[in-house]
Amino acid sequence: MAENNGKTQALRHTISVMVENRPGVLARVSGLFARRGFNIESLAVSRTEDPTASRMTIVVGGSDKVLSQINDQLYKLIDVIKVYDHTNDRIIERELGLIKVSATAESRPHIMQISSIFRASIVDVSEETMTIEITGSEEKLDSFQSLVESYGILEFVRTGKIALVRGPKIT
Amino acid sequence: MGKQMSGAQALVESLVNEGVSAIFGLPGGANMPIYDALYQHPTIKHYLVRNEQGAAFMAEGYARSTGKVGVAMATSGPGATNLITGIADAYMDSIPLICITGQVPTHSLGTDAFQEADVRGITMPIVKHSYLIGAAEDVPLTIREAFHIAHTGRPGPVVIDIPKDAQIDEIDYEYPPRMSLRGYQPPLEADAQRIDEAARHIADAERPVLYIGGGAVASECRDELLQLAERLHSPVVCSLMAKGIFPEAHPLALGMPGMHGSAYANFALNGADLLLAVGTRFDDRVTGKISEFAKLACIIHIDVDPAELGKVVQTHVKIAADAKAAIKQLLATVKPKNPGEWLQQIDEWKTRHPLKRKKTDRRIGPDFILQRINEVTKGEAIVTTDVGQHQMWAAQYIACKYPRHFLTSGGLGAMGFGFPAAMGAKVAWPEKSVVCVSGDGSFQMNIQELNTGVNNKLAVVVAILNNGFLGMVRQWQGLFFDRRYSAVDLSDNPEFVKIAEAYGAKGRVVETEKDVVPALEEALAEQNVPTILDFRTEPEADVFPMIPSGQTVREIMFDDAS
Numbered sequence: 001m002a003e004n005n006g007k008t009q010a011l012r013h014t015i016s017v018m019v020e021n022r023p024g025v026l027a028r029v030s031g032l033f034a035r036r037g038f039n040i041e042s043l044a045v046s047r048t049e050d051p052t053a054s055r056m057t058i059v060v061g062g063s064d065k066v067l068s069q070i071n072d073q074l075y076k077l078i079d080v081i082k083v084y085d086h087t088n089d090r091i092i093e094r095e096l097g098l099i100k101v102s103a104t105a106e107s108r109p110h111i112m113q114i115s116s117i118f119r120a121s122i123v124d125v126s127e128e129t130m131t132i133e134i135t136g137s138e139e140k141l142d143s144f145q146s147l148v149e150s151y152g153i154l155e156f157v158r159t160g161k162i163a164l165v166r167g168p169k170i171t
Numbered sequence: 172m173g174k175q176m177s178g179a180q181a182l183v184e185s186l187v188n189e190g191v192s193a194i195f196g197l198p199g200g201a202n203m204p205i206y207d208a209l210y211q212h213p214t215i216k217h218y219l220v221r222n223e224q225g226a227a228f229m230a231e232g233y234a235r236s237t238g239k240v241g242v243a244m245a246t247s248g249p250g251a252t253n254l255i256t257g258i259a260d261a262y263m264d265s266i267p268l269i270c271i272t273g274q275v276p277t278h279s280l281g282t283d284a285f286q287e288a289d290v291r292g293i294t295m296p297i298v299k300h301s302y303l304i305g306a307a308e309d310v311p312l313t314i315r316e317a318f319h320i321a322h323t324g325r326p327g328p329v330v331i332d333i334p335k336d337a338q339i340d341e342i343d344y345e346y347p348p349r350m351s352l353r354g355y356q357p358p359l360e361a362d363a364q365r366i367d368e369a370a371r372h373i374a375d376a377e378r379p380v381l382y383i384g385g386g387a388v389a390s391e392c393r394d395e396l397l398q399l400a401e402r403l404h405s406p407v408v409c410s411l412m413a414k415g416i417f418p419e420a421h422p423l424a425l426g427m428p429g430m431h432g433s434a435y436a437n438f439a440l441n442g443a444d445l446l447l448a449v450g451t452r453f454d455d456r457v458t459g460k461i462s463e464f465a466k467l468a469c470i471i472h473i474d475v476d477p478a479e480l481g482k483v484v485q486t487h488v489k490i491a492a493d494a495k496a497a498i499k500q501l502l503a504t505v506k507p508k509n510p511g512e513w514l515q516q517i518d519e520w521k522t523r524h525p526l527k528r529k530k531t532d533r534r535i536g537p538d539f540i541l542q543r544i545n546e547v548t549k550g551e552a553i554v555t556t557d558v559g560q561h562q563m564w565a566a567q568y569i570a571c572k573y574p575r576h577f578l579t580s581g582g583l584g585a586m587g588f589g590f591p592a593a594m595g596a597k598v599a600w601p602e603k604s605v606v607c608v609s610g611d612g613s614f615q616m617n618i619q620e621l622n623t624g625v626n627n628k629l630a631v632v633v634a635i636l637n638n639g640f641l642g643m644v645r646q647w648q649g650l651f652f653d654r655r656y657s658a659v660d661l662s663d664n665p666e667f668v669k670i671a672e673a674y675g676a677k678g679r680v681v682e683t684e685k686d687v688v689p690a691l692e693e694a695l696a697e698q699n700v701p702t703i704l705d706f707r708t709e710p711e712a713d714v715f716p717m718i719p720s721g722q723t724v725r726e727i728m729f730d731d732a733s
Contacts, residue, residue: 020354024303028295035296065481072478078300078320081354 012041013067014093014163016171017056017074018082021047025079029056032077038062038070042095042160053081057162084171086163093163096133097141098123102152103130111151118144129154173345178307179204179338182271185314187214188346191242193233193598194218195226199246200286202273204338218598218627221619223250225591227257228617231266232595235578236553238391240267240321241595247273248286251332252293256585258328259297263582264412265385267322269329270294274303276336290332299327307340312347319350324357325476326389357475361492361500369447369471369488370504376445376469378513379405382428385412385581386450386474388574392416392495396449399498404510406517408436410451412581415571425517426526429457431563434524434716437724439517443468450474450494453483454582455721463723473497524716526567529731532709535684537561537636540706541568544606544634547691552604553596555579557589557613560642563714565608587616593631594624594701604632604695611637611664614703621674624701632694633703635667638710646713650728671703678703 019025026045033040041059048055060070067085074083103111103125111130115122120134134144138161145156165171176184182205186194195218198206209217220226223245230241245254251272261268275284291303300320302313310333317329373379381400387393393416400407400423407417408428417424428436440446446468451457458464461484471488472480480489490497530536541564544554554569555578556562562579571577578596580588593607614635624631641659648656668678677697681690681704694702715730 024291024295024301027292031295069478069482072476072480075354076299076476076478078352078355 011061011063013060013062014086014091014161015058015060015070016084016086016163017058017080018048019054019056020079020081021052021054022079025054028077028079029074032073033060033070036069036073038066042158044160044162046162057160059161086165086171090166091163092166093137093161094135095138095141095159095161096135097144097156097158098131098133099145099148099153100129100131100155101148102128102154104128107151111148114144114147120144173343175341176344177204177208177338178310178333178340178342179208181307181310181342181344182314182333182338183208183212183215184344185311185346186242189240189314189318191215191240194242194244195220195229195233195595196244197221197223197226197246197250199250199273201247201275201335202244202250202271202338204335205244205271205273205333218623220591220623222617223253224256224587225617225620225623227254227268227270228260228588228591229595229598229623230268231257231261231588232555232578232592233599234261234266234268234595235592236575236596237599238267238322238389238575239599240269240318242269242271244271245273246286247275247290248288251290252288255293255297256583256587258294258330260580260583260585260588261328262297262299264580265326265389266328267326269317269321269331271331271333273338274332274334277305277334278336280334290330294330297328298330299325301330302332304331304333304337307337307342310337310342311344312350315347316350316352319352320355324355325386358477358491359493359496361473361490361497363500365488365490366497366500366504369490370501372445372469372471372488373403373447373501373505377511378443379403379445379447379508380439380443380468381405381407382410382440382446382448382451383407383413383416384410384449384451387413387416387494388450390450390475390494391574392498393574395495395498395502397421399502399505402502402505403508404514405447405508406439406514408432408440410454410457410581411566411579413451413574414566414577416574418572419570420572427566429454430459430718430720431567431714431716432457433526433567434727434729435517435520437716437718437727438520440465441467441724442516446470448472448486449498452479458483459718460721460723524729528712528715530709531712534707534709535681535687537564537708537712538568539684540634540636540687540708541565541608543687543691544608545570547688547695548604548606552576552606553578553593553600555589555593555596555605555607557607557609557616558584558586559610559613560638560646560712560714561608561610561613561636563643564636569608586613590614590617590631590633591620591623593633594620594627594629597629597631598627607631607633609633609635610642611635611639611661611667612641614667618670621671621676621701625675628699629701630697630699631701632691632697633701634691635703635705636708637664637667637705638708638712639664640710643714645711649711649713651719667703667705671701676701676703678705680705680707682707
């Protein structure tokens with residue numbers, strides 16, 4: 001988001017960080033971000049096709065200069081194998097959300113209708129609540145959230161974004 | 172098949188494989204198996220300190236004076252936390268240091284066991300890398316990786332935390348012939364295109380300055396640097412960490428830049444149209460106000476750590492490479508330049524603002540003592556310093572001929588560094604004179620190591636510039652806080668000579684200029700124990716020139732003499 005005075009451009013970047021699958025790696029990476037004042041917006045960590053490596057997908061805010069520092073500082077960690085900035089890539093990005101909303105007999109059909117528009121699935125129902133699973137881009141999850149807000153959101157959890165580049169390119 | 176041995180024995184054997192002959196440390200409950208393996212070891216000598224901070228600084232003194240990895244050892248919990256200042260110091264100044272700490276047994280980890288501290292967690296922000304060993308069989312590979320990481324690329328401290336059970340368990344020992352660190356590939360040679368680009372800027376420059384940092388010392392590029400400076404007729408400024416990499420008596424040497432640097436070094440940076448920065452990180456003590464720093468200059472920056480390129484100042488040519496390799500590449504490309512008006516201008520600055528200070532009191536001047544140290548040691552001694560006014564005076568007045576002969580806590584500015592570092596250097600260079608220039612405040616931070624010096628016959632000389640104050644803080648209070656001297660009065664100092672004698676070391680109070688040389692000569696002749704020279708110096712002398720923090724060369728302050 002650009003600030004009004006136009007001085008600083010705090011752009012958002014999605015980066016993939018391949019790291020050794022070892023204890024303490026997450027602490028090293030998150031500690032580095034905290035120490036150097038880099039802002040993590042979301043972070044997802046998982047196993048990969050290589051059992052000795054993990055992949056972190058990190059959404060960070062900052063100018064190009066900040067991003068370049070993040071890249072260089074991450075490479076200084078011995079356990080970081082590869083850092084990939086997706087700013088100029090066409091990527092497939094997905095986030096998964098689970099959202100528990102208040103649902104009465106009256107509101108239930110409305111919620112189901114909204115869910116179906118978003119291709120979200122109802123994964124649990126009780127007398128007073130419905131829990132919906134939704135997958136998609138960040139924006140999609142955001143708009144779904146704002147549409148069901150009026151019914152009463154009891155709990156909402158999101159995984160953070162994961163991403164891969166489109167086409168045959170391997171990152 | 173290898174040989175059966177305990178994890179602790181494997182650790183010691185691995186250290187032997189890495190060429191370690193000296194370890195500095197102190198035992199405790201969680202590293203007793205290691206000390207058992209070291210007991211009467213035929214090739215490794217252990218130096219017992221009185222506080223683990225002394226061990227870290229001794230190991231640093233050893234590392235800084237040799238370029239080899241220094242090894243410090245401590246037990247878990249308080250032993251390990253006492254190492255922290257030394258680890259942070261090695262991190263800030265990029266010194267290869269390995270700290271091996273005992274840890275509670277694996278099954279007790281995370282239970283708040285006796286003397287348990289999360290050493291890997293505590294040290295994470297101040298290490299190049301760290302290990303918490305999971306099992307005895309991981310010991311040899313860990314040591315091998317740790318040494319490789321500590322001294323290659325941008326050197327730095329590596330912490331190895333080893334639980335007691337991993338020290339006791341038996342393994343089949345074999346030193347691993349290979350290691351795989353796929354995430355660690357420090358750059359070596361520079362990109363040829365960047366070198367060409369740099370060479371073009373150098374060819375165009377009329378007012379070049381070489382700005383050299385500690386990275387040049389780490390890459391051992393003294394000869395190449397000299398050749399480059401002479402070919403370009405370019406003046407050379409050396410940061411505090413690079414002191415000695417360029418001979419200070421050389422006509423192109425401008426000494427140290429920055430807050431307490433020479434006026435002519437700062438004028439040169441300010442007037443330069445080209446800055447070739449090598450292995451330096453544009454520390455705020457050098458740059459002052461960033462937006463005004465060398466703002467006429469095209470900046471070429473060579474550093475082995477890509478994260479330093481563009482971190483602080485905008486640079487025009489960024490070269491991620493080992494300093495020595497990159498300078499060699501430049502030497503193959505750049506053509507000789509003629510000495511121009513620039514050198515005349517610099518000579519004029521040198522004449523107009525020489526490093527000179529005015530006496531403020533009848534007591535001995537710090538500059539007088541430092542110049543006598545130069546004369547008596549003929550510039551051949553290794554000089555270490557503590558931190559404060561005496562450190563800046565030493566940086567200004569000690570004349571270095573060689574790199575690795577001026578050891579100081581630059582980035583962290585850790586008081587207490589000088590004396591143990593001097594002893595660590597003495598371990599590495601027993602035939603050389605080693606002088607620690609200290610202050611009455613700093614020396615008391617590791618005064619207990621007198622015992623280590625006496626027991627190990629480490630005959631270093633400690634020259635205390637005793638002014639009865641925490642002098643640098645007093646100076647700032649005088650200049651910026653209307654002389655409200657808050658908590659800086661050390662007039663109730665102990666008698667350092669008596670303390671030295673109580674430990675079995677030697678000591679002498681020096682109160683007049685005529686006694687300075689005889690006292691130094693006597694101290695340097697001592698072969699068995701440390702000698703403390705308690706020089707009573709001007710109490711309220713300030714270090715000048717001075718560019719106040721965050722300001723520019725326009726705000727430079729002189730005393731009347733300069």
